[in-house]
Amino acid sequence: MRFKRTIALGAAVIGVAAVTTVLVPSGVALAHGSMTYPASRTYACYEDGRAGGGGGDLNPTNPACAAAVAAGGKQPLWDWFGNLISQAGGKHREIIGDGKLCGPTTKYDAYNLGRTDWPTTTLQAGASITLKYNAWAPHPGTWEQYVTKDGYNPAQPLRWSDLESAPFNTVVNPPLGNGEYSWNATLPNKSGRHVIYSIWQRSDSPEAFYSCSDVVFNGGGGNPGDTTAPSTPGTPTASATSNSVALSWGASTDNVGVSGYQVYREAGATDVLVASPSSTSATVTGLSGGTAYAFYVVAKDAAGNTSPPSSAVSVTTLPGSTPGGACAVTYTTPSVWSGGFTANVVVKNTGTSAVSPWSLVWDVPSGQTVSSAWSAEVVVSGGKATAKGVSWNGSIPAGGSVNFGFNGTASGTPATPAAFTLNGASCGSA
Amino acid sequence: MRLGVTLVGAALVAGSVACSAADPATGSAAGVGEWVHARTGECSSPRVGSIEEFAEFVGPLRADLYAPFVQEWATCAVAPYEKLGLVVFRPGVMREFQEAWKASVAAGEVVGDPDFAFGPGFAVSATDGLERLGLRYLHCTPVEGHVMSPEPAEAEGCVYTKMHQGHGH
Incomplete structure (x- = not known):
């Protein structure tokens, strides 16, 4: 139903804004070791998990966060501030391999997943910003903030070569107050989706902390002030098996370029993001046999603008028991x-x-x-x-x-x- | 009938050893919780969990490494940890556990060392900020010269080391 989809899309858009708003720390648990604004992956997923946990548990609804929990358990979210190497001693590039920057130890490895749907914080390119880092206890040290290069592909795990060669911001012993470090920085002139990679190397210990903050820059780079949304995608066509549905749809257009699509399954009050392809097709798996589903698609561009939702396609999976398989x-x-x-x-x-x-x-x-x-x-x-x-x-x-x-x-x-x-x-x- | 996926109420070992603040080696997660409580004033009411909940807590990969050796576990809150795991190992399995971890590192399945803080026959699920407990890191990968006071662990090639101080809040 169109009304419901509009509500759902609105909720999704509000959800992005809510991430930006909710993740500005206010009375966060006192701890240390991760950026809270813009939110690191572990902190963003922790907050997402708390929202879905119903109190006392963590059940993220963001697909990337949910996938990370499936792969790595809930402990990395309970310990969202503990993404560290105790013996780093400043040798970050020597001891952390490509693809492991966001989670250099086994415990946090799931946060290396190359995905385009991690929770994001929207920032204004080139703007002055107050970076915030949660603090349980004061420790002297140096924080370096890097940003990814133009053309960074978020669908791939982050590599050292994805980062600009020099940090856009460095701070030594920033002020501590109200349970957090905070300091001013000028954001780089970037556009679209990027990662801000922060390294905190303590100077009183070889211990170092790492965080990846997924951000969307507005107003920077080659498409300043892009506020034009992509056109509405075509209505999907669907073909079903007993446990999957293959979808394809007509492409959207955009004044700068369409960066990808988001496929939603209608599910009552809050529709579910089930795929984020860069092309005009997707296959949704893990479905039940003989069940009716409805899907629709939203296009997005690099500046974070999203199109109106497509019309929905209704499809019923083939009947039969769950297939046995090879x-x-x-x-x-x-x-x-x-x-x-x-x-x-x-x-x-x-x-x-x-x-x-x-x-x-x-x-x-x-x-x-x-x-x-x-x-x-x-x-x-x-x-x-x-x-x-x-x-x-x-x-x-x-x-x-x-x-x-x-x-x-x-x-x-x-x-x-x-x-x-x-x-x-x-x-x-x- | 669903068999044995819960360890709640599992038989405890060393039952004749009274729990005290100085010796948490009672073989029970509750005993570890009392020991932690005595040192922190927190962890006042540990909740014993099932092994399925343990797997959900650490994820499938680390569950494969830890769970076969876990006798009982519980969680409690110790700042900054909202949910800290208190893990009791089965008697006499530490060498096997360490050998299995080494094998997994060699196979490229895991990177680095076990990420718990270890006491005699038990562990807590985090290290940072818990130096005040006096527990030790367990290293089963080569360690560099600046580690603190290495002592041989149960398996050849593994050592326990003291934790860095500086988080003594």
């Missing part, structure tokens, strides 16, 4: 002790469509039991074990895999299960 299972027992063992299981979807939800079944070898599991729910009944994905790994994308593990008991050396089936289809060994 699959391969790797089963290992990395730890065996007297009377027990740990098993790790990797389930790879070797098919061409996502398997969602998934269910892996095997015959429990004689003399074995399953006592506890992680990253899956495992039920044993009648000698058969059934593992099902949990909230964050309930879908296996085409070509992707999920891991889970369990502890078990066994008399003697634990035997490997003879065969596995994924949603009823036999799996091979990887």
Whole structure:
């Protein structure tokens, strides 16, 4: 319904503004180690997660934040201020590889994902700004702020070569007040989507903190003052399988250029962003069979202007059970002790469509039991074990895999299960 | 029937060892919580979680590395951490855990060292800002000369080191 889509788009636009507004720190939790204005990825996703968490939990609704939680858990958001290397000692470029700048340790690796839908803060190119960095305790040190070069591709993980060679701002021991460091800076003359990369190297310790702030510059570069929105995209056409819908639509035009599209699925009061392609097509996966869906598209340009929404296309996925698929299972027992063992299981979807939800079944070898599991729910009944994905790994994308593990008991050396089936289809060994 | 995905109420080890502020090695997350509380005045009511919640907390990759060795875990709040994990390892598994971590680093699955702060048989899920607890870093990758007071860990090639001070707030 057009009215609803307009509301949804408005909500989306307001959401961008809200990010800018909400993320200006006011009484933030006292801690240290991340930029709060413009918001770092971890801080922006933390705030997004709090908004969706219903109190006491973090459930981000931004697709990039949700993907980061699926890949790296919620702890990096609870610890949004802890993106650090304790022994950095100023050797940032030596110890952090390309593609790892935004999350140089395993804990924060998910925040390296190359995506175009991280939460952004809109800034005015060339303007004076007060940068803010949360502070739990004062520590002397130097903050360097870099910006990405023109032509930076946010769909790729950030590399050192993506950054301008010199920081646009450097500050030593900035003033601390009200639980935050803040200092004035002049923003670079940039246009469109960029990353502000901040490095805080403490001078009283080798410890250094890193943050990526996703920003959209208005009014800079080659298209000063671009406030013209792209034209409305064409109505999508759709073709469905039992668990996916392929969409394509007519291109939008723009006075400067269309930078990409956002595909929304209608979902009640708040529609869901399901894809952010740079071209005029997208395939939405992980859908349920025999279910009606409606999708529409919004175009955007580099300055952050967005088009009116396209008309929606309604489509019903094909009926049928969740497809079984080609699959391969790797089963290992990395730890065996007297009377027990740990098993790790990797389930790879070797098919061409996502398997969602998934269910892996095997015959429990004689003399074995399953006592506890992680990253899956495992039920044993009648000698058969059934593992099902949990909230964050309930879908296996085409070509992707999920891991889970369990502890078990066994008399003697634990035997490997003879065969596995994924949603009823036999799996091979990887 | 869903089997054993929760560790709530799991049997505790070393049950005859009374918990005290000086010795958190009781084998229970509650005991670790009491120990943390005694040092910080915070963490007053730890909440024991399931292993599924632990996996959701650390994510699938680190769950694969930590969870097989975890006996029990809980969370509580210790500034600046709204949700700090208190992790109790199964008895006698630290060498296996460290060997598994080394293997994962060698395979390119993880980068760097375990990111918890370690005590005897337990760990808390963060390091920065918690130096006051007197816990130690665990290094299973080569360390440079300026680390503080390295001591051999359970697995060959791993060491425990003291934490930098300076966050003693």
